[in-house]
Amino acid sequence: MTGAHMNRWTRRSFLGALGAGALLSGAPMVARGAAKGRVVIVGGGFGGAIAARYVGMADPAIEVTIIERSPQYFTCPFSNKVVAGIMELDALRYDLKAHAARGVRVAYDDVVAIDPAKRSVATAGGKQFAYDRLILAPGVELDYAAVEGATAGVETVMPHAWKAGEQTLLLRKQIEAMKDGGVFIITVPRRPYRCPPGPYERAALAAHYFKRHKPKSKVIILDDDNTMPKQSLFLESWNKLYPGMIDWVTGNNGGKMERVDIKRRMVITTDADFPADVISFVPPQKAGAIAQKTGLTDVSGWCPVDPVTLESTRHKNIHIVGDAAFTDGVPKSAHIAGAMGRTAARAVVALLQGKTPPSPQYVNTCYTLAAPDYGFSIAGIYEPKGGVIAMVPNSVTVSPTGAPEYMRRTEAEFAYGWLRNIAAEAFL
Amino acid sequence: MHHKVAAFAFCVAAGVAQAADIAGLAATCHSCHGIDGASVGPTMPSIAGQNENYLRHVMIEQKHDQRYSSIMGRLLRTYSDEEIALMARHFAAKPWVPAAVDADMRLVNRGRQVAQKTCQRCHGATGERVAEGTPRLAGQWPGYLVIESMKYTDPTFHRNKPSERMAERVGNLAVEDVQAVAHFLGTRK
Ligand SMILES: Cc1cc2nc3c(=O)[nH]c(=O)nc-3n(C[C@H](O)[C@H](O)[C@H](O)COP(=O)(O)OP(=O)(O)OC[C@H]3O[C@@H](n4cnc5c(N)ncnc54)[C@H](O)[C@@H]3O)c2cc1C
Numbered sequence: 050m051t052g053a054h055m056n057r058w059t060r061r062s063f064l065g066a067l068g069a070g071a072l073l074s075g076a077p078m079v080a081r082g083a084a085k086g087r088v089v090i091v092g093g094g095f096g097g098a099i100a101a102r103y104v105g106m107a108d109p110a111i112e113v114t115i116i117e118r119s120p121q122y123f124t125c126p127f128s129n130k131v132v133a134g135i136m137e138l139d140a141l142r143y144d145l146k147a148h149a150a151r152g153v154r155v156a157y158d159d160v161v162a163i164d165p166a167k168r169s170v171a172t173a174g175g176k177q178f179a180y181d182r183l184i185l186a187p188g189v190e191l192d193y194a195a196v197e198g199a200t201a202g203v204e205t206v207m208p209h210a211w212k213a214g215e216q217t218l219l220l221r222k223q224i225e226a227m228k229d230g231g232v233f234i235i236t237v238p239r240r241p242y243r244c245p246p247g248p249y250e251r252a253a254l255a256a257h258y259f260k261r262h263k264p265k266s267k268v269i270i271l272d273d274d275n276t277m278p279k280q281s282l283f284l285e286s287w288n289k290l291y292p293g294m295i296d297w298v299t300g301n302n303g304g305k306m307e308r309v310d311i312k313r314r315m316v317i318t319t320d321a322d323f324p325a326d327v328i329s330f331v332p333p334q335k336a337g338a339i340a341q342k343t344g345l346t347d348v349s350g351w352c353p354v355d356p357v358t359l360e361s362t363r364h365k366n367i368h369i370v371g372d373a374a375f376t377d378g379v380p381k382s383a384h385i386a387g388a389m390g391r392t393a394a395r396a397v398v399a400l401l402q403g404k405t406p407p408s409p410q411y412v413n414t415c416y417t418l419a420a421p422d423y424g425f426s427i428a429g430i431y432e433p434k435g436g437v438i439a440m441v442p443n444s445v446t447v448s449p450t451g452a453p454e455y456m457r458r459t460e461a462e463f464a465y466g467w468l469r470n471i472a473a474e475a476f477l
Numbered sequence: 478m479h480h481k482v483a484a485f486a487f488c489v490a491a492g493v494a495q496a497a498d499i500a501g502l503a504a505t506c507h508s509c510h511g512i513d514g515a516s517v518g519p520t521m522p523s524i525a526g527q528n529e530n531y532l533r534h535v536m537i538e539q540k541h542d543q544r545y546s547s548i549m550g551r552l553l554r555t556y557s558d559e560e561i562a563l564m565a566r567h568f569a570a571k572p573w574v575p576a577a578v579d580a581d582m583r584l585v586n587r588g589r590q591v592a593q594k595t596c597q598r599c600h601g602a603t604g605e606r607v608a609e610g611t612p613r614l615a616g617q618w619p620g621y622l623v624i625e626s627m628k629y630t631d632p633t634f635h636r637n638k639p640s641e642r643m644a645e646r647v648g649n650l651a652v653e654d655v656q657a658v659a660h661f662l663g664t665r666k
Contacts (some may be wrong), residue, residue, distance in 0.1 A: 103504075106512075113628070143524055171662050180516070202563075283550060294579075387508050388505065388508075389509075391504050395501070407498065407501055410501065410502060410505055410507040412552070413511070414508075414548070415553070426547070426548055428548060428551050429551050430552075430555055432513060441555050442555075443554065444554070448547065448548075448550040455627065455631045456547055457630075458629075459520075459547060460547050460548070462520045462620065462624060462636045463509075463520050463521065463547060463548070463624075465518035465519070465520060465522035466509070466516070466518065466519060466621075467508065467509050467521065468511065469517050469518060469519065469521070470507075470508060470509055470516055470517055470521055471508040471509070472511055472512050473511065473512075473517040474507055474508055474511070477517070
């Protein structure tokens with residue numbers, strides 16, 4: 050047995066003997082002789098879970114703890130299919146059990162404070178976790194305060210469904226209860242927000258549902274902006290699959306949302322009132338609340354980072370991963386969250402071993418479904434350059450327009466293959 | 478003299494950076510092809526332990542748009558052919574992990590017959606044979622084998638068919654036979 054394997058085996062069996070109670074206690078590990086450092090990861094979504102995976106693979110002697118508030122995780126990717134009633138939410142459920150089985154300490158708790166000076170994390174459950182390096186991957190906070198009228202409880206009337214789970218089911222229920230000839234609105238918030246093509250995919254898949262079940266209905270997109278990602282592909286697919294069904298109101302044409310009226314169920318934009326039967330109100334976003342509270346965000350609401358290590362430029366020893374990071378033009382996707390998870394893992398391991406972190410490449414891909422058998426994709430590569438994460442020239446591409454049916458169908462099939470593999474990378 | 482040393486140091490540094498980088502570049506493939514290239518399916522191909530020659534020439538053809546791909550050609554366009562060759566070597570050296578698919582005996586039997594008649598000559602009785610430029614098919618994900626084979630049979634699809642030999646053999650198969658043979662090959666170990 051090699052030293053590395055031995056360490057891992059010893060630690061796992063030791064943890065097994067301790068039992069779950071001790072695992073969650075957060076008390077310093079007694080048998081930590083072999084540990085080369087403590088990495089605490091806050092947030093066990095795509096970014097945090099993939100980071101944990103690669104720290105463990107790179108150096109099994111490093112002690113890894115994941116603190117995640119929710120015992121189950123539903124992937125946002127493919128959740129628009131759940132909204133459209135063509136997939137069940139359970140198919141998107143994952144958890145951190147495989148991490149625990151590999152010897153990662155998993156604590157289901159809410160992180161309420163981070164002390165960058167003392168290098169320690171405090172949870173709602175009253176525990177303290179000390180770290181040498183912290184990886185923070187809390188995702189986004191929905192910024193309801195930025196929209197007038199979006200008072201407490203707005204999401205129960207106008208579901209965002211921008212974090213998958215209950216909200217996804219609520220939106221589906223509302224759409225299923227809607228009358229034929231009704232109006233469904235989705236709002237597109239100011240950029241940057243999680244998953245740039247997501248709102249347009251939702252519009253398309255909602256139209257797919259309406260076309261089959263309520264063909265007199267309409268979909269209205271109220272957009273803060275004047276362009277959309279994969280624009281020619283979306284427009285081509287809507288014309289082909291759902292002619293006349295989807296209205297895209299751009300920012301310059303009165304799509305900019307100013308206010309919502311919960312009682313009258315309407316969105317008020319710079320130009321007009323838009324009443325609707327069902328509204329998926331996706332508000333503006335910023336870095337997860339704990340990042341703001343810790344002083345890791347700047348005026349943009351996101352966390353500025355070093356492009357090579359993803360270490361915060363505000364507090365040492367804290368690396369920001371996923372949607373919460375401010376990364377110029379890099380899209381906020383699960384694929385990028387994974388790329389950042391691997392980058393932070395390599396950086397943290399190198400730093401703990403006293404080595405120089407390698408310069409990373411961030412590859413983005415985002416598949417979109419306009420119908421269950423109609424997919425297309427965008428891909429792009431980003432690298433550290435001049436202190437920021439910059440697009441590699443010529444690397445950003447989309448699927449061609451006018452493609453044969455075979456290509457659209459197989460890209461939809463590859464999209465599902467992607468989901469299975471990235472979810473396995475994170476959670477299995 | 479001073480010059481030479483500097484140039485030499487640069488070469489060494491570049492060489493080291495490149496060697497270290499291949500693992501980093503290769504890790505960018507994991508979210509689609511699985512950790513170390515062992516896909517969990519159902520449509521994404523495993524590339525771990527695949528024939529190095531095949532991996533290399535497929536990627537180079539994809540990059541130069543000499544072979545149809547939905548996304549690979551686009552992903553590869555900023556990599557040098559040399560980086561691609563190093564990634565092919567990297568993944569070929571990883572262990573092959575056969576697809577985890579439960580065998581449906583009805584499909585397996587039909588697929589075995591098709592394979593004997595139409596594929597065995599070049600790919601071996603179970604798709605295990607790897608010649609210079611042919612891929613291992615035994616244990617590849619059936620979902621992927623179907624998609625790849627349909628390139629040769631789909632009437633809407635006529636761009637960049639990579640192999641005349643394949644087109645001749647696979648192009649005339651019924652969809653049911655393609656599915657059966659893919660299932661048979663994919664459930665071999
Ligand atoms: C409708 C929709 C469709 C999408 N489709 C795609 C797609 O097809 N492809 C793609 O690449 N991306 C897609 N995305 C984007 C993708 O979901 C996100 O980019 C990704 O989830 C970001 O990962 P993350 O780790 O940063 O955040 P998350 O996945 O949100 O994970 C953050 C985790 O941190 C936990 N957490 C937060 N704060 C605390 C705290 N204080 N204490 C403890 N735990 C905490 C949360 O519970 C959560 O589990 C989609 C998004 C949406 C909304």
